[in-house]
Amino acid sequence: MEDLRRKRQQVTSFLLRHARSYAGRTIWSRRHRRWLAEQTFDHPEHQLVLQEATAKEAEARLDRLGAALAEIVPTWSMAPVVAAYQAMRGVNFLAATTLVAEVGDLRRFDNPAQLMSFLVPSEHSTGDTRRDHQDRRARRVLVEGAWSYRFGARVGRQLLERMTDLPKEVRDIAWKAQVRLCKRYRVLTARGKRTTVVATAVAREMAAFLWAIAQVVAPKEAAS
Helix, strand or coil: CHHHHHHHHHHHHHHHHCCCCCCCCCCCCHHHHHHHHHCCCCCHHHHHHHHHCCCHHHHHHHHHHHHHHHHHHHHCCCHHHHHHHCCCCCCCHHHHHHHHHHHCCHHHCCCHHHHHHHHCCCCCCCCHHHHHHCCHHHHHHHHHHHHHHHCCCCCCHHHHHHHCCCCHHHHHHHHHHHHHHHHHHHHHHHCCCCHHHHHHHHHHHHHHHHHHHHCCCCCHHHCC
């Protein structure tokens, strides 16, 4: 994912240097990709740079690794937990797998506040020790997922598919999270908070709801 982000940034930066700006709403969508394919330059060297900077190779690699994970994870003792985390909006298969792989069993934390401080220290946290202890990959996954709460609470098709076979208690926790976090995003934004601060605050509370789900669904080795 990090490699793909770098490749995409290279493409975007190169185009901006040549005053090529996409007018659409969403970059890296199908429409944006068609626009990229239509870009031509008078100098062959520039055209070559654009072709070599393409993110297609990184995307293909990510697809291959994703397919391999899809085969491996179901055999993992933490597979039920990975599935349960995906009931949360903003937590897809890759995000859930990353969270479990990086942080492990969330039941090792005595309470949700302890997990929140570990993963996403608040803006008021001081001292290098706390920052050293936070898991950067897990934190990044949560913050990225937090952006999805800027929209109103709803259960879309993909989320519904992920929730289908999960226990009702897990689905209830995930819906409660949606209602609260969507509202919190709106409230903090209305107060004039920077979007990065809002996303961090929402990510902290996402961790608390994930902790609640971990109390309901145990790894295979601990399941009764």
